[in-house]
Amino acid sequence: MSGIEAVRKIVETEGQAKRIVEEAQSRAEEILARASEEAQKVRQTSTAEAEQRKVQMLRETRDKAEADARSSDVETDSLLGNYKKLFENRKDDAAKKAVKLVLGG
Amino acid sequence: MSESLDKLHNRILSDARLKAAGIVEQAEEKSKQILEDAKAQAQRDANDILSRASLEAESIRRSILSSRIRTNRLRILDEKNKIVQGVLKSVEQRLSDIANTDQFEPTLKRLVLEAVEAVGTDNTLVKVGFRNTQKKNLQSLGQSLPKGTKLLADDTPIDDLGGVVANDPEGKTIFNNSFKARIERLDNQLLATIASTIFG
Numbered sequence: 001m002s003g004i005e006a007v008r009k010i011v012e013t014e015g016q017a018k019r020i021v022e023e024a025q026s027r028a029e030e031i032l033a034r035a036s037e038e039a040q041k042v043r044q045t046s047t048a049e050a051e052q053r054k055v056q057m058l059r060e061t062r063d064k065a066e067a068d069a070r071s072s073d074v075e076t077d078s079l080l081g082n083y084k085k086l087f088e089n090r091k092d093d094a095a096k097k098a099v100k101l102v103l104g105g
Numbered sequence: 106m107s108e109s110l111d112k113l114h115n116r117i118l119s120d121a122r123l124k125a126a127g128i129v130e131q132a133e134e135k136s137k138q139i140l141e142d143a144k145a146q147a148q149r150d151a152n153d154i155l156s157r158a159s160l161e162a163e164s165i166r167r168s169i170l171s172s173r174i175r176t177n178r179l180r181i182l183d184e185k186n187k188i189v190q191g192v193l194k195s196v197e198q199r200l201s202d203i204a205n206t207d208q209f210e211p212t213l214k215r216l217v218l219e220a221v222e223a224v225g226t227d228n229t230l231v232k233v234g235f236r237n238t239q240k241k242n243l244q245s246l247g248q249s250l251p252k253g254t255k256l257l258a259d260d261t262p263i264d265d266l267g268g269v270v271a272n273d274p275e276g277k278t279i280f281n282n283s284f285k286a287r288i289e290r291l292d293n294q295l296l297a298t299i300a301s302t303i304f305g
Contacts, residue, residue: 027129
């Protein structure tokens, strides 16, 4: 092999080596780009799930509070319904005490 | 010569492959780290969203319940107030009808003496007016009055419910001892008595 041919072969080999490294760099860039994409997806998915859980949590809380409020309404209705019966017999006593107070006796 | 050139060729390629493998390996490591960081951050973001949602939910729950509970408390208070007002009406009715009861004379005497004492002068003028009362009912009172006191019987009940009003001869000092005036003076005490008797 002549000297020139040997140099040419080394130059070719260097070029090949350069390509190998460049391909690796390109692959590395792809890996990092994919990782960034995947990371973004992970965060988006997680945020979307959390937002969905938030909506559900708020809906459930609202429904439960409304149910408790309705229960309070029913309780109050029942209480008011019984008031007349409950206090009717005490009214006369209250009026007598009030009259006594006004008369000052 | 050719053998050493082959060795050099292989060495150059071997170095390049080693470097390439290192680059890819480093990228994979970094990629793994990026994903781990993203997952951790995503978890923190989710926790933050849910934590704020929890506070918001509590605020919504309180808002709904406190508003309704307040409304219901007001309904109960309103009903209690109606009951108390009903009793007050009944009290007014009983006071208005007092002339028909045996409480009339002692009550009249007490009201008049209180009014005369409050005016605190001689020759006090006392106006008396009750529903369904007759002048003869007032005659017995005259003897127990302080000397100089002049009694005037009014045909109509004073302040609607009846009572007495005393004043000095010049009309400068007036003491209203009508049932209405006494109710107004005793307002808080009356409400408390009625409410505690009925509602405990």
